[in-house]
Amino acid sequence: MPRKYPEKVTASMTRFTDGKDILLLRHSTAIQLGSSNEHLGMVIMTNPGKFEFNKSPGWHEFKMGAGTSETFVADDFPDLSMQNVIEVIRRGHETAGLSEPSGIIRIYNLSNVRQPDGKQAEAYHKQALKIVPSDRLHLLEDPVTHSRERFLRECIKSRFVIMGFVDGKFADKMQQILDWSEDQIQRRVYAVDDRGRCSHPRRWRTEKELKNRAIESIKNVLLR
Numbered sequence: 001m002p003r004k005y006p007e008k009v010t011a012s013m014t015r016f017t018d019g020k021d022i023l024l025l026r027h028s029t030a031i032q033l034g035s036s037n038e039h040l041g042m043v044i045m046t047n048p049g050k051f052e053f054n055k056s057p058g059w060h061e062f063k064m065g066a067g068t069s070e071t072f073v074a075d076d077f078p079d080l081s082m083q084n085v086i087e088v089i090r091r092g093h094e095t096a097g098l099s100e101p102s103g104i105i106r107i108y109n110l111s112n113v114r115q116p117d118g119k120q121a122e123a124y125h126k127q128a129l130k131i132v133p134s135d136r137l138h139l140l141e142d143p144v145t146h147s148r149e150r151f152l153r154e155c156i157k158s159r160f161v162i163m164g165f166v167d168g169k170f171a172d173k174m175q176q177i178l179d180w181s182e183d184q185i186q187r188r189v190y191a192v193d194d195r196g197r198c199s200h201p202r203r204w205r206t207e208k209e210l211k212n213r214a215i216e217s218i219k220n221v222l223l224r
Helices: 059-063 080-095 118-131 134-139 148-156 171-184 208-222
Strands: 008-018 021-033 039-045 071-076 103-109 160-163
Touching (some): 008 059, 008 118, 021 080, 021 118, 039 080, 059 071, 080 103, 080 208, 148 171, 160 208
Parallel strands (some): 039 160
Antiparallel strands (some): 021 103
């Protein structure tokens, strides 16, 4: 049976060891839609979740600390949040009366520490800050989410900028990104919930109204 979300996701995982703990930083993440290599859009979220390279030989050994290479580069299929983003992009183009989307979607996070338990994201980020060398800090705190100049430069290259965050995590950084995006409201896509929060894409699967708001938001951006 064909996959509902067959899109390829490419990413890099860099490994840092802190005693018995192995911290994985996911960076350089991109979703390929269609066949075009053009930069189509970008997504800003809180932190990498459960995405893994389960079909890639050597991945499970790497994340347990085996081998000499400290970086693992591969591709796999999208996780739940990425699937929801893909569906919103597809539906947004459809409702706008446009052809199927084709191009590369870049994904950036407020923190690049991979942590399936979102409740622990900030604690793992603080732990990583203690062990990641200053000359490699960009692997933990991506320049696109930690430099206004880099953020705006990336926005200008994008047809749309999808934003969604885990409530209460990295609150100051989240607000900073939202403030920066005021200069790019013609590209900004998000779904605000009834409490005024910029909802994370993982909520769009079960909270249909939020998904519909995201679709309407991207449709309006595409029709500008």
